[in-house]
Amino acid sequence: MKTNEELQRAVLDAIKWEPLLNAAEIGVTAKDGVVTLTGVVNSFAKKAEAEMAAKNVVGVKAVVEKIELKFATDWVKKDDNDIANEVINAIRWNWKIPNDKVKIKVENGWITLYGELTWNFQREALEKSVKDLLGVTGVTNNITIKAESHDKIEKTKIIEALNRNWSINTKNIDVNVNGTKVTLSGSVNSWYQKDEAERIAWNTPGIWSVDNKLTVEYDYSLVD
Secondary structure, eight states, X not given: OOOHHHHHHHHXXXXXHSTTTTTOEXXXXXXXXXXXXXXXXXXXXXXXXXXXXXXXXXXXXXXXXXXXXXXXXXXXXXXXXXXXXXXHHHHHTOTTSOGXXXXXXXXXXXXXXXXXXXXXHHHHHHHHHHXXXXXXXXXXXXXXXXXXXXXXXXXXXXXXXXXXXXXXXXXXXXXXXXXXXXXXXXEESSHHHHHHHHHHXXXXXXXXXXXXXXXXXXXXXXXX
């Protein structure tokens, strides 16, 4: 098991390894698996990238993100109308997203997304399309999923899909289906496995929501 100092160094190295962040001034503290990120960056995309890099380090149980967003120049601080127009164009040119199903609000650079889509990959593609735009200070994704399929969701099909993935050990994963909602509980060995299990569950036809209650329990005998 890593000490606090070893975990702090590992997270710092992971952040510096990302091309988008190698010149960013980001501070890291670690205590009992909880990592806190501080510092200043000039784009929302960098905040998200730093959090993802930290989360994927072995030994990290939780990430507290306290990074400030400050634009380098007033030019980058765009008017909300300009940002809204850029968001509309970004959605329009993304073939994965049915743009007639999406509504947006922009307030002080913060984008809020509304509407209903049929697949979670569309919701993720939508958020990815807008979070990297210049002048964006944050994104709230309120898109709901309402699948068109009316077939009953089969628990065994989800378990089979999880078993097909080489990276996931399903021994400690429980799958519960209640109508159009799937709940994942139990434990996995990494944040990557937790996210991947949720992604696979979201691919189930007819699903409307996933409640990911998986906890990350590292097998330190494999990584120390």
